[in-house]
Amino acid sequence: MARYQRRNRIYYDDLARLHQLLVGEGLRVLEIGCGLGDLLASIQPGHGVGVEIDPAIAETAQARHSELKIVCADAETISPESIGEPEPFDVIMLPNTLNTLQDVQRVLERLEAFCHPRTRLVVSFHNWLWQPLLKAAEALGQRQPQPPESWLTPRDVTNLLDLAGWEVLKAGHRCLLPRSIPLLAPLANRWLSQLPLLEQLGLTHWMVARPVRQPTSEPSVSVVIPARNEAGNIAAAIERLPALGRCTEVIFVEGHSSDDTWQRIEQVCDSYQGPFQLRRFRQSGKGKADAVWLGFEQAQGEILMILDADLTVRPEDLPRFVQAMTDGRGEFVNGCRLVYPRSAAAMPPHNTAANRFFAAVFSWLLRQRLKDTLCGTKVIWRSDYQRLKKGRSYFGDFDPFGDFDLLFGASKLNLKIVEVPVRYQPRSYGSSNIAHVKEGLILAGMCAYAARKLRFLP
Known part of the structure; x- marks a missing residue:
């Protein structure tokens, strides 16, 4: 031999x-x-x-x-x-x-x-x-x-x-x-x-x-809400959020806002008397990914979930994400904004085209079909996130948004990735923090780098 x-x-x-x-x-x-x-x-x-x-x-x-x-x-x-x-x-x-x-x-x-x-x-x-x-x-x-x-x-x-x-x-x-x-x-x-x-x-x-996975018992859930210049949405995030799992923890992470977002977070957390456990942190670093990682490190729930503070993904849709996890349908759940109709105010045509492009690239890269890679709502078991974090050196710490880091990591761990369709809404407060051209080029560069790590092996 x-x-x-x-x-x-x-x-x-x-x-x-x-x-x-x-x-x-x-x-x-x-x-x-x-x-x-x-x-x-x-x-x-x-x-x-x-x-x-x-x-x-x-x-x-x-x-x-x-x-x-x-x-x-x-x-x-x-x-x-x-x-x-x-x-x-x-x-x-x-x-x-x-x-x-x-x-x-x-x-x-x-x-x-x-x-x-x-x-x-x-x-x-x-x-x-x-x-x-x-x-x-x-x-x-x-x-x-x-x-x-x-x-x-x-x-x-x-x-x-x-x-x-x-x-x-x-x-x-x-x-x-x-x-x-x-x-x-x-x-x-x-x-x-x-x-x-x-x-x-x-x-x-x-x-x-x-x-083939069997359903699991009802887990605890931590919802991480990264918030920058979202003062008008803080109270609504809690008011509209349904109970999730056995118990629900909500973690606000504020990131260098120019409005009074942090003050509103403090007011909501200090005055809240409902069933959720509310916690708040201020990030020392920059970017959404840094805010999410801080929230995930502090989270105590068995399931970790991201909810963008602009509430363009409705908090009312989050139980479907938890259900997909507990039923064993998926081990990493990604929101999908491209199934149901959405207004141009919520997602302009050029954004839709960019999202479809990156979805096609990711489906090829990860060998699992994805329709919307850039939806901010993503869900993962905390135990899997700990494994993902340990293996982060394979790709490097290069993603300022967190979406690609989580998807690449989930694929490297061979997790079952599924998508839950959501009805994408226009934001009711503030304006988008996205610099489309600059960040689009960053995303394209990350795709090229990931192709060498996931497809074109040396």
């Missing part, structure tokens, strides 16, 4: 880069069909367990990677007890394993025993369009001999995952040229392989899936 891996180094390196993107460092990871263990070792798991059916290969893999636990077992009969791992795993990897299994559905069903509700399954398999070339390579001694293979299409795998209780979150292709050809291989595999149409020809097809 080692000589085939050396010969196909371009392919295996590309597979490693893909899994390093999809699997975070320091997690509990189970790889089924681990071979020599190189792929599992490359992602630097906190605790890595590899399962290999061939005893000789398993022994070699264990000697090669002493930091891993390599178990000789059959994927179709394994259980947590049989491999000595009673604790669930954060990620399960099945790289190029499905094609050789006798009963794919049975294996996918057995994986439930290794999961907790937030476990992610990362599956990769060869594109069926490559079958003639791979069979020819095998006959010529350029590929390791394979047992009888099932040449599964993406639709086949999606259907099998669905039958076994897994929901596909995102998918893609990689690796147009699995052999080392100077200049051409890097161009094809990094850049051309991610372009529309050409992407479908990649050798590697991959999917990320999650266990």
